[in-house]
Amino acid sequence: MSDVVLFNKPYGVLSQFRNDDNNDFGTLADFFTDKSLRVVGRLDATSEGLLLLTSDGRVNRAITQPPKHLKDRKQGKTYLVQVEGTPTPEQLAQLTQGVLLKDGMTLPALVQHLEVDDLPLAIWPRTSPIRERKSVPTAWLMLTIYEGKNRQVRRMTAHVGLPCLRLIRWSVAGFELGNLGVGEFVRVHLNEGRLKQLGIG
Template structure:
């Protein structure tokens, strides 16, 4: 039977089980998940948080991670500045990044979500506003959402992946996991 694990990856944790590159040990998936033969289906950068799907099924892992399958991934993104709905239109149309054009994304302004406190906290500046945007993409290039928001002039301050396909982060605290 296929095993699917939904993990709420905290800020600063690597999306892998070991860290052989760093002379100073960094937190990895093994810090939080003590299971054999499950592997991440895709990645989240160390400075991103949220839903990471792991499985013991190689075909499912490939299906989730492969952009050809156009599996939607939804992110809650705190950006620096105060974008309007019009500012988000280029994301909906698709923009061209250094590695080529992106597929059109779903993007909308949202109220600040009810999330856990991040450790360390996002920097706060009284003179610079921030807004929350919900962005759904069907790709998964390296740092894609961060590069997309920067491209339209609103750098990402905090990025939380909330949904992958039909799986969500609902009810999973940071550093915890559950079987789907």
């Protein structure tokens, strides 16, 4: 039986079961006792939202390294990004077309500037509040990327002059955070149809 766990990872929690650096971050061991679970793609300790876990290696590989015949069927990762400043059409166009980072050009992304009321979830208070400057407004972007460069979203928005204040992952490969509360998780059984969508079977 194949399944995947959808977890709303809190701010300040590592995407691993051990804290090898002995810092102040929590770990997945604070939330899960099932030692067979493996993380499907990482999420920085200072980022929040959807983290997938599974004990099925085939599912893990299918999501992180889609089979060749599915390479053209883009499996994006969508983030809700709170940025400092008000995005201009030019800045949004840059993000959409791709930006040149130190490790190369990013692929074109999907970007929307959304009002708080238009976000797909109710934003919860963060344990460590974002930095705020009274003279500088903030805004929310919904940003979908199709690759996984290190800290890519933060670097992309900073590159166009919109420093990232808060990053919440909303979806991965068709799985969405939904209304999961912070620190909550749900186990989803993958039926034959969903496995085929992932290129399994």
